[in-house]
Amino acid sequence: MLDDIILGQYVPGDSFLHRLDPRTKMILSALLAVLVFVVHTWTGYALYFAFTAALAAVGRIPPRYLARGMRPMVFFGVITFLFQLVFVREGRAVLDLWILTVTDRGVVEGFFMCFRLLLVVLVVLLFTLTTSAVELAEAVDRLLRPLRRVGVNSYDVGLVLSGAIRFVPTLLEQADKVKKAQMARGVVFEQGNLIERGRKVTAILVPLLLNVVRRADELGMAMEARCYQGGVGRTSRMQLRTGARDWVAAAVSVAWGVMLVWAGL
């Protein structure tokens, strides 16, 4: 299961998508994510999916890898679908089961909500798979820089993001160690009902949390020792450059979005 989480797992490459300015990618991804909630027809979703598939091809992301990344989301997709089935009351009833009434509108809405969820995740995946954590941090820093005037340290926000990504493997390793240590002391994680299992998880979470706090403390000290002062007077090694490529990407995406909306799809 954990191996399936590919969010934040950058796939190195030098495709058109990889070489885009991360700021452009971030803004366009956000726009695309909004657009998914505007689309409301089958054709619209088909076109939207075709566009993201084209993006994946341009970014040279293997479809199978993407599919694997989407796998953990299927569960949420199904839940969303069922929710719509139960709670949408408009439309013609197609199924009457005791207190449950499923309407035709409910079925359609169920599919649409499910598509929306999956497509948003797909867009986010395409962004993170083609953007390294360093670029991501830099983009966040630059995009949030105007907020410095109201006291937001944009550099810190970027650093927290890239730091989180940096520590994911370290913490997974740590969680595994704690789990094995608890197993060695007789905890059987695969046994018991849901409540018992939940209680056993705390045997992992508590030591893990303590460890994270200690780590954070030491990391903070090591950063201070390396003259960290919260981005003040700091140079950035990464130079972000917006070029013709970015304008092309923006023009294509915006034109395509406007078309979808204008055609009422």
Add this chain to the structure above:
Amino acid sequence: MTAAVPEPRPLSRQVPAEGIRLRGVFHTYGRGTPHEVTALRGVDLDIAPGQFVAVVGHNGSGKSTVAKHLNVLLQPTEGDVWVDGLNTRDPAARMAIRRRVGMVFQNPDNQIVGITVEHDVAFGLENLGLPVEVIEQRIDEALRLLGIEHLRHEPPHRLSAGQKQRLAIAGVVAMRPRYMVLDEATALLDPAGRAEVLDCIVRLNREEGLGVVWITHFMEEAVHADQVVVMEGGQVVMAGTPRQVFQQAEEIRRLRLDVPLVTRIAAGLRERGLPVPADAVFLEEVVQSVCRSASGD
């Protein structure tokens, strides 16, 4: 070098323009709380530029607390610490001191910030606000000095523990400090990783003139030092060259520390009547003197 006899306090008014000087340093954690612990009780210490100083002592002797005073991670509760004439109490001098004194901690995982090796080395350099060209040059240099150029684009979690610790050192070396404090930097490493890291540091000290403060509880690692400082109960109890210190085997054992194996062997051989120098710390010198006496007979 003479065994350090602590100078009387009034002399400490004289601050050397170079080197690190601690005078009458006390440090109490959690002062005014029920958990108050006094970790340092009047530490006097001098470290000359380019010197390799090993600070040894068992857990709780105060050696890590001393380390944290050297680059202003901690302030003395009483007494003073000067680095190249700058007092650590002066807030304006804090950054200047941190640029001079680099610090490497025990757990490499908790000091690596960067997503890849090169980004981590860049972190400190970016904090210093250096121009990009200089940063690139310094990254190349530091990776080369620590022998990890080939790992340049690797994420830190793919490195071995020894490589991670060398990366942590590269991140500090790139900032070109005058002194480097390594707080039990080899404690979590296997013997191969330990040798790897110690070799790098000895080389940086000999070839680049980097001042080193090596904090450890492995006495074997202290034999490379110019000066060994033994701590106990928050005080410096012994100081001198490795030969001077390890000769006092009784005293060291009383402090619940180990004399290096070579020194112990040398003492054993002497007891059996072989002409081995009492202050031997390197295996070669013991072997040579034994051979000489054997061929002499």
